[in-house]
Amino acid sequence: MKIRIDENLCAGHGRCYTLSPELLDSNDEGFPTRLGEDIDIAPQLEEAAQRVVANCPEGAIKIL
Numbered sequence: 001m002k003i004r005i006d007e008n009l010c011a012g013h014g015r016c017y018t019l020s021p022e023l024l025d026s027n028d029e030g031f032p033t034r035l036g037e038d039i040d041i042a043p044q045l046e047e048a049a050q051r052v053v054a055n056c057p058e059g060a061i062k063i064l
């Protein structure tokens with residue numbers, strides 16, 4: 001599984017890295033550090049990835 005965070009949609013609410021810090025980190029401005037990249041998700045973290053996708057208020061995180 002892979003996810004991607006759309007840098008044009010992300011508003012920096014921080015739910016993604018707050019809900020699943022094992023997947024994502026934040027930068028000094030409060031945005032996820034891996035905007036616009038395909039992020040490989042290990043099988044054991046797929047549930048966490050689905051959680052961040054479901055909780056992004058802008059719908060900026062997509063499963064690829």
